[in-house]
């Protein structure tokens with residue numbers, strides 16, 4: 045058993061609320077530790093520390109800020125095994141997948157090493173007689189990030205790396221399900237040379253989130269999690285005068301055209317549908333084969349693959365996927381599977397009875413595959429966030445295209461085809477933020493930006509890429525004229541350049 049508190053002013057602290065949440069091992073169902081749930085006073089202490097440290101950090105030249113990230117990247121690599129083990133033990137994903145989680149965050153840190161270039165400004169010489177005009181990007185001050193359980197390494201780094209590189213102080217409120225890695229990342233940032241107070245980690249639940257959303261000294265909030273909470277955070281942050289970017293849930297479709305390489309498509313569906321037990325916002329949860337023949341051939345290929353998925357605890361190096369995160373998540377997924385059967389979908393692979401000897405209390409569900417799913421069913425409308433893939437048969441391309449177009453969510457989508465025209469048409473017309481052409485999980489790399497459309501995202505700037513530099517800075521535009529360019533006498537009409 046271990047007890048986690050917060051990370052404030054460069055060190056671990058216990059917190060003052062007296063409230064804690066249990067941390068489970070998803071593979072065994074056992075409580076392995078507790079995490080403190082912050083009080084308003086804990087959050088206020090983090091803000092005070094951030095406020096004291098931020099001006100000096102903002103005034104630190106960008107090359108020095110970049111060097112902290114150079115060192116941090118090295119420390120992430122040096123500590124990769126320890127971080128992955130810590131992550132898997134609380135999340136349940138396989139060690140390889142946990143390393144991917146860390147590496148995808150590390151890549152954002154590599155991207156922000158370019159901050160001296162990324163934060164450069166615009167300058168116009170001679171915008172008017174003797175007038176120069178320039179725009180500079182200054183840090184917003186104190187930023188906050190609220191993150192979900194499913195990527196406890198990557199998503200905190202999506203947020204704190206660009207925020208801190210731009211000269212802000214940052215307060216991270218990670219998921220209470222798997223809080224160990226975020227605290228360790230903060231420790232490693234200090235080891236990399238970050239001054240105390242620039243990165244604080246405040247653990248907690250709704251109470252801590254509300255304290256962040258209403259604190260007058262926090263200027264910008266980044267959120268990733270489920271759609272109802274994203275909508276709430278966006279609205280509350282905006283009401284309190286904060287800049288906000290909030291990313292929510294997903295229901296990602298993959299269209300399989302009759303000309304697609306079906307072996308490639310089936311492999312892609314298995315990895316993208318069942319990897320990380322389906323607990324990825326970019327997981328493929330709906331397969332849309334076009335035409336009866338494509339559908340029948342695809343199902344024939346998928347069934348034995350789903351049946352032979354290797355499921356195990358993270359300590360099983362050969363496991364394809366692990367358990368889902370909590371008992372509540374397991375129960376929610378099971379009740380959605382039941383609703384699919386009741387509403388008439390055909391459960392062609394039924395993983396509900398999967399049991400693993402020695403791990404009977406773990407939150408395991410075997411891979412499930414539904415055929416004949418229709419858009420009115422709950423398993424189609426709802427984000428299941430588990431190892432369940434739904435096949436919706438479409439008669440033709442237009443019908444297939446209309447499914448993700450009409451769906452509430454708009455995070456990711458993919459098309460499998462050998463026809464360049466179809467792929468181009470699809471990428472152009474689809475109303476979804478991230479599109480894969482023969483790529484099942486089109487998560488953009490760190491130097492492009494990540495974000496969905498429709499109910500998958502609220503706000504107008506994405507995660508990482510140059511969008512993140514814009515989100516974590518505000519523009520100041522300076523117009524300057526020196527005495528030699530100034531005419532005598534007062535000017536009463538608005539100056540124009542005519």
Ligand code: NAD
Nearest residue numbers: 191192193218219249250253269270273291292293294325
């Ligand atoms: P969640 O919404 O339950 O929790 C996210 C964060 O919000 C956590 O830090 C949690 O403590 C906090 N929170 C929970 N309830 C709250 C409340 N009532 N008021 C204020 N804050 C609250 O999400 P989760 O279960 O941790 O993560 C899974 C969800 O995240 C899925 O819907 C998934 O699609 C989504 N997700 C989206 C993206 C994306 O980029 N769009 C990426 C990863 C995960």
